[in-house]
Amino acid sequence: MNVQPDNKAMKRDFDIVGKRTPRPDGIDKVTGRARFGADMSMPGMLWGLVLRSPHAHAKIKRIDTSKAEKLNGVHAIVTSKDFGPCDDSLLDIRENVMAREKALYDGHAVAAVAAVSRSVARQALKLIKVDYQVLPHVTDVDEAMKPDAPVINDKLFTKGLDKTPKKPSNIAERFEFGHGEVEKGFKEADLVIERTFRTEATHQGYIEPHACVASMGADGRGEMWVCTQGHFMVRNTCAGLLGIDVSNLRVTASEIGGGFGGKTTVFIEPVALALSLKANRPVKMVMSREEVLRASGPTSSSSIDVKIGMKKDGTITAGDATLRYQGGAFPGSAVPYGAMACFAPYDLKNVRAIGWDVIANRPKQAAYRAPGAPMGAYAIESVIDELCRELKLDPIDVRLKNASSDGSKASYGPNFGVIGLKATLEAAKNHPHWKAKLGKNQGRGVACGFWFNFGGETSVSLNVNVDGTVGLSVGTPDIGGSRASIGNMAAEELGIPHDKVRCIIADTASLGYNDVTDGSRVTFASGMAAIQAARDAIGKLCERAAKIWGIPVDAVVWEKGHARPASPNAGKHEPLSLADIAAQAGATGGPIAGHCEINAEGAGVSFATHMVDSEVDPETGHVKILRYTVFQDAGKAVHPSYVEGQFQGGAVQGIGWALNEEYIYSKDGRLQNPGFLDYRIPVCSDLPMIDTVIVEVPNPGHPYGVRGVGETSIVPPLAAISNSVSDAAKVRMTRLPMSPPNVLKALGRI
Amino acid sequence: MFQVHVRTRINGDDTEFSCEADETLLDALRDRLGLTGAKEGCGTGDCGACSVLVDGRLVCACLMLGAEAEGCDIETVEGMADGSKLHPLQQKFLDHAALQCGVCTPGFLVAAKSLLERNDNPTEEEVRYWLAGNLCRCTGYDKIVRAVLDTAADMRKASKPKPAKAKKASAKGRVSA
Ligand code: FES
Ligand code: FES
Numbered sequence: 001m002n003v004q005p006d007n008k009a010m011k012r013d014f015d016i017v018g019k020r021t022p023r024p025d026g027i028d029k030v031t032g033r034a035r036f037g038a039d040m041s042m043p044g045m046l047w048g049l050v051l052r053s054p055h056a057h058a059k060i061k062r063i064d065t066s067k068a069e070k071l072n073g074v075h076a077i078v079t080s081k082d083f084g085p086c087d088d089s090l091l092d093i094r095e096n097v098m099a100r101e102k103a104l105y106d107g108h109a110v111a112a113v114a115a116v117s118r119s120v121a122r123q124a125l126k127l128i129k130v131d132y133q134v135l136p137h138v139t140d141v142d143e144a145m146k147p148d149a150p151v152i153n154d155k156l157f158t159k160g161l162d163k164t165p166k167k168p169s170n171i172a173e174r175f176e177f178g179h180g181e182v183e184k185g186f187k188e189a190d191l192v193i194e195r196t197f198r199t200e201a202t203h204q205g206y207i208e209p210h211a212c213v214a215s216m217g218a219d220g221r222g223e224m225w226v227c228t229q230g231h232f233m234v235r236n237t238c239a240g241l242l243g244i245d246v247s248n249l250r251v252t253a254s255e256i257g258g259g260f261g262g263k264t265t266v267f268i269e270p271v272a273l274a275l276s277l278k279a280n281r282p283v284k285m286v287m288s289r290e291e292v293l294r295a296s297g298p299t300s301s302s303s304i305d306v307k308i309g310m311k312k313d314g315t316i317t318a319g320d321a322t323l324r325y326q327g328g329a330f331p332g333s334a335v336p337y338g339a340m341a342c343f344a345p346y347d348l349k350n351v352r353a354i355g356w357d358v359i360a361n362r363p364k365q366a367a368y369r370a371p372g373a374p375m376g377a378y379a380i381e382s383v384i385d386e387l388c389r390e391l392k393l394d395p396i397d398v399r400l401k402n403a404s405s406d407g408s409k410a411s412y413g414p415n416f417g418v419i420g421l422k423a424t425l426e427a428a429k430n431h432p433h434w435k436a437k438l439g440k441n442q443g444r445g446v447a448c449g450f451w452f453n454f455g456g457e458t459s460v461s462l463n464v465n466v467d468g469t470v471g472l473s474v475g476t477p478d479i480g481g482s483r484a485s486i487g488n489m490a491a492e493e494l495g496i497p498h499d500k501v502r503c504i505i506a507d508t509a510s511l512g513y514n515d516v517t518d519g520s521r522v523t524f525a526s527g528m529a530a531i532q533a534a535r536d537a538i539g540k541l542c543e544r545a546a547k548i549w550g551i552p553v554d555a556v557v558w559e560k561g562h563a564r565p566a567s568p569n570a571g572k573h574e575p576l577s578l579a580d581i582a583a584q585a586g587a588t589g590g591p592i593a594g595h596c597e598i599n600a601e602g603a604g605v606s607f608a609t610h611m612v613d614s615e616v617d618p619e620t621g622h623v624k625i626l627r628y629t630v631f632q633d634a635g636k637a638v639h640p641s642y643v644e645g646q647f648q649g650g651a652v653q654g655i656g657w658a659l660n661e662e663y664i665y666s667k668d669g670r671l672q673n674p675g676f677l678d679y680r681i682p683v684c685s686d687l688p689m690i691d692t693v694i695v696e697v698p699n700p701g702h703p704y705g706v707r708g709v710g711e712t713s714i715v716p717p718l719a720a721i722s723n724s725v726s727d728a729a730k731v732r733m734t735r736l737p738m739s740p741p742n743v744l745k746a747l748g749r750i
Numbered sequence: 751m752f753q754v755h756v757r758t759r760i761n762g763d764d765t766e767f768s769c770e771a772d773e774t775l776l777d778a779l780r781d782r783l784g785l786t787g788a789k790e791g792c793g794t795g796d797c798g799a800c801s802v803l804v805d806g807r808l809v810c811a812c813l814m815l816g817a818e819a820e821g822c823d824i825e826t827v828e829g830m831a832d833g834s835k836l837h838p839l840q841q842k843f844l845d846h847a848a849l850q851c852g853v854c855t856p857g858f859l860v861a862a863k864s865l866l867e868r869n870d871n872p873t874e875e876e877v878r879y880w881l882a883g884n885l886c887r888c889t890g891y892d893k894i895v896r897a898v899l900d901t902a903a904d905m906r907k908a909s910k911p912k913p914a915k916a917k918k919a920s921a922k923g924r925v926s927a
Contacts, residue, residue: 022844029852030840032787032827036853039786118777119770205887207791207799208853257789257853258887289792480850480888641847645889649850652890676796676885684891685875685882 010698010705016492017704020641023484024503025255037211037227037254042282045213046075046114048275049121049285050268051128052295053103053110056361056669057137057152060103060130063111068127073120076279077128078271079111083241090240092330096364097241097270103132104152104329105361106670107294109267114275114283137361137669141326142303144170144360152329152359170359172331177339177412178352182307185318185350189309193386197379199718199736200662201301201326204368205653205681208257209292214272215282220244222273224251229263229477230516235508241270242277249273252507253477260653261367262297264516293674297366298663300325300333304379310387314398318350319343319411323376326360333357333365334372337452340412341715342376344450345399345421345607347408361669367518369650370451370711374657374718378736381447381719386732395446395723396429399609403448420633420697421448421607427631427693428609442615442626445723449608449715453708454519455600459512460529462490462537464592468579470494470537472530473506475514476522480649480710481642488638489527489704493534495561496578503530512597520708523638524699525600531703537594544581544588549573602701603708608632610651610716616728618747621740623659623725629691635699635707646709648690654717656682662737754817760785761829769816776800778816779826787827787856791885798884801857802826808864810883827856830863839863839901846897850888858884862898870906874899 028034065077080100099108111128115121136150143149149170157164160174186192208227216222222244228234231253239246256263268285276283287296303324309317321342327333339355353376388395403421410416428434428446438444463471472490476482487503494501515521538558545563546553555570556563562575585592613627630647637643660680664672673679698705722733731746744750753768760783769778774793779785779802791797793812800811803825830837839862842848849855858881865872865880872880877898878891886894 020847023847025852026844026849027836029849029855030827030836030843030859031831032785032856034852035786036789038790039780041781117770119772206851206853207797207885207887208789208851209791255853256851257791258851260887286790289794289797481847641893642850645847645850645893648890648892649888653887675794676792677794681885681887682890683882683885684895685878687878687891689895690890690892 010700011703014492016488016498017636017638018640020639021484021488021498023481024487025478025483034255036208036257038286040213040225040254041284042213042215045282045284046116046279047118047121048112048114048272048283049118049125050109050271050291051111051125052291053099053106053108054670055103055132055134056106056139057135057150058103058132059135060099060101060110061133062131064129065111068113068124071120071124071127073116074113074124075281076114076275077111078274078278082274082278084243086241090237093237093266094241096330097267105363107291107363109271109295112271112275114279138170139360139362139665139669141301141324141358141360144326144358145324145356152361156331156359172357172359175336175339175355176352179409180348180350182318182320182350182352186307186309188311188317190312191387191390192307192309193383194307195383195734197304197306197382197734199302199375199378201298201362202657202661203293203298203679204260204262206258206260206262209287209289210263210267210296211286212269212272213282213284214269214276216273216276218280220248222249224249224269224273225254226251226269227254227256227263229256229259229479229518231477232475232508232514233264233516234266234269237266238270238273242273250507250509253505256477256479259479259517260369261371261518264367264518265297267296289676290674293679294671295363298363299368300327300335300365300372301663302375304375306379306383308383308387310391312391314391314393314401316346316348316402319346319348319380321353321376321380323353324356324358325372326358326362327365328362329359330364331357331359334367338372338376341373341450342380343411345404345448346402346411347404348411351411353411369653369714373449373451373715374654377447377449377715378718378722381716382722385445385723385726396425396434399448400425417604418697418700419605419607420695423695423697424607424609424631424633427695428611431629431693433611433627433629438613441618441728442613443724443727443729444611444613445720445727446609446611447716447719447723449712450605451520451712451715452605453524453603454521455525455603456515456519456521457513457599458525458529459514459597460526460533460595461511462530462533462594464537464541464578464582464585466582466585468500468577468582470496470501472501472503473511474503474526474530475506475511476517476526477505479517480645481639482522482526485523485638485642486526486530490530490534493531494538494578495559520710521603524603524702524706524708527638527706528600528702529596529598532596532598533594535594536596537592540592540594541578541581544585544592545576547588548576548584602699604635604699604701606633606707606709606712608712608716610720612720612724614721614724614728616725616743621743621747623738623743625655625688627688629693630713631693631695632709632712633695633697633707634709635702636696636705637694638704638706640694643694643709644692647692647713650713651690651717652682652687654714655687655721658718658721658736659738756816756820758819758822758824760824761826771817773816774812775814775816775819776811779811785826785828789853789856798861799854799857801860801884803860803864808861827859830859837863838905839898842897842901846893846900848889848893848897854884854886858886858894866902866905870902872902
C-alpha cells in the first residue's frame, strides 16, 4: 500500500473540499425535526429547577428544605451536601454548580428541586428557606484589586509574584510575556502614546439556554442528554463530581443552539444527575434566559493600560501593556491569553504584556470566542491607530511595516510558522472598501487580530458499509456545520461523492475521548482525524483488493475512489470501487473500518484584518455601522459558506460588544439586565451586510492546509469599530460599550 | 393544578389538549403536543425563537397562554413543508447557508413566511425590520437576509402569470370569490 498519512505532501487540488455542498443536518434544522437540548423527554421524567442567591456575596447560615420536601409531587431536593469529595481540579466547578459556605454572586445556585411538573417545582423553590448573612461585595475589577476591597476568598494568595504575599486578596495571579527592553525602545521613539481602556463583561448570548436530561439508575449506571460543546467533558466532570465510574455514565450530545465557549463547562448537568440519583427518576433541567445571564459564563470585564512608541516612519519601537481582567468569583480569567495575543500581530524588538487575574462577585467567567483576546487587541490596536493619526501615517501601511511574518518571534515566545497576516492586510489595502468615500459624521477604522487555534485530543471512527456508503463518527459537537466539512474531507480522501458519507456525533460510549469543541479546533482536528481514518480504511480496502486479485498489497494503489493495480506488472485487473470492495467485505475478511486517535498538533495560528465604516449621531450618540469587511486567513476554506458564516458571526458579536452589550450591576451587586430586552445583542435592523474576503495561506500542519477560523473573527472588531467611531466623532474612544450615553460623554455633551 | 381543555387546529389538524391555566402556548406545543420545532430562547418575547402563526398573525408563543388558543388556527415550522417538499424559504435557507447552529431557524422561517405573505417584494430594509424581533447569534444575519430576498424574487417569478394563462387564472379567481 502506498497511501501514507504524510502531512507534508499537502493536497491543493480538490474535488469536494472548497465546494458549497448541502449540510447533512440541514433538512432537520429547517423543518423543526432537529432535537436540541430542551427537545428531549424521557418516560417518568421529572422537572428540575434551581434556587439562586439574590445576594452578590453572603454567608449561607442555614438552608431549610423541610417544607418543600413535604409538597406533593416533589421527589428530590439537593444542596451542596449532596456533592461529596472530589478531585482538587474540580473544586471550583463543584462550588460554582452549588454554593457551599457562601453565595459568591447574584444568581449562584444554592439548592435544586425535582418535581412532577415545572409548576410544582416552582412552588417548591418558594418553600425553601435560606438564611443569609449578607457580606460586603465587589464587582468592579479595579475596585477588587484595591488593598481595602472585601476579600472574597480568604485562601487566595496571589501567584506569580517574586514572593507569595502573606495576606489573601482578590488578585489570583500575575502573568508576564515579552522580550527586549521596553524602556530602551520608548527612548528610540519619536512619539509615545499611553492610554487606559475599559471594557464591560458581555455574554456569549447563544440563543439556546443550557438544557439536559439526566437519568441515573439504581444500578449506578446513568445516561445524559445535554446541549454542550463537549459531551466527553460533561461525562468526565459529572462522573468526578458525583463519584461515578466514567464508563457508567453515557452522555449524548444534543444538537446545540450556539455555544461560543459558554458551553465548555458544566452548570446544571451535575445538579440534574444528583437529583436523578436521589429521585431515582430521569430529571430534565432547562435554564431560563435570566439564569443563563445571571449564572452561566459571561466574559471578563477589563481595565487595560497601554503604552506604545513609534518612529516617524511608522516603526514601532516598543509596546507595553498591563491587562486586568476580573473572571468572576473564581480564578482563571482569560487574561493570560489576552496578554499573549494582544501584541502577536507585530514583530517587535521590545515588548511586554502583564496580565492580572482578578476575582469579583460575579458569575464565573467562561470562555467566549478567542477568550481574552478581543479586549487586549482593542487596547493595542486603538493606540496604534492614534499613533498613525498623530504621525499622519496610513494605518494599513504601518501595520504592514510592523506585521509579524513567517518565522518572526511572537510577543508571547515562540517563532511563528507560515502565517497570513500580511496577506490579509494586502487584501484590505486593495479592496474597494478602503478607497470608498465617507460622508459627514462618518469614519473608518481598521484593526488586526490574532488567535492561537488549537488541536487537541480527537478520536474518529469510519465504517465502510456494505452498499458503499460510509458512516463517520466524530466526538466533537457540531455547532456551525462541521459535520459537513468533516464529512467532505473524508469523502475527498476516499474519492467518493460527499453524500455517500454520513457524519454523526457519536455518544461517549461509542468513541474514544474527544476534547470539547473549542479553540477553533473541530474542522482542523476532527478533519485531520477523519482524513487519517479514511487513509486507514483505504489501506484496508487496498488489502482486500489485493486479496481479490491475488497480488501483493503494495502492488495496489487507491485513486479516485478505486483500487487499481499500481503498474502493468501487477497484472490486468479491472479497478474495484469502494462499493465493489465493500460488497465483498464479508468474504474477504469481515467489516472494513478506519480509525484515528490523535492529540492533534500543528494547528496553524490565524490572523484577520477588519475594516468598518460607522456614522455617529452627535445629537443622540447613536452609532450606526454602515459597512463592514472581514479579511481573514482560513488556510483552506473547506466549506466556504460556513467559513464566511464564522467571519460574519464573529464580526457581529464584536459589534454587539463594541456598541451595546454590557453587564450592568447595581450598587447592591445584582445584575440589572438579565434579559434580551436590556442585554441587547445586535438585531437584523442594526446591521449592514457583512462582507468577507477569505484569504488562504495553507497551514503546513494540516494535510489540506486547514486553519481554525471560528475565533479570530471576534478579535479585531472592538478595535476596528472604536477606531472608526473615533474617526467619525473626532475624539479618541477609550471605553466600551460605545452606547449612546458613553458616546455623548466622550463628545462632552453630557 | 387546574387544567383547561383547549380545541385548536394545528398545521391543519384538529387538535385538543389540556394545559394548566397559566401555561404558555409554547409550553403546551412543546411539552404537551411534542411540537418542539418552536424554541424557547427567552420566554419574554425578545428573541422570536418561539414564533408561530395564530390565525395568520405572527406571535411569540411564549407570550400567549395555551388557553387563549381555543378555537385558533395555529401554524408552526413543522407545518411549513408540504410532505417532503420544502417550502421555498426552507430551501433557500439551506442554499444560502443561512443557519449555523439552527436554533433560531424555525422562528426566522415562520416570521419570514409571514412577511412574504404580506409583501412579496420587500426591500432589504423591510426584511431587516420585519426580522428585527428574531435574534440570531451565529450568522450576523447576512445570509438570512439574502435567503429571504432571494426567496421573494423566486416567488415573484413563479407567480408572474404568463400572459395567455393569466386571464384564465384571474377569471377562475373571480368565480370562486
Ligand atoms: S422564547 Fe418567545 S420570544 Fe424568545
Ligand atoms: S444560527 Fe445559531 S442562533 Fe441563528
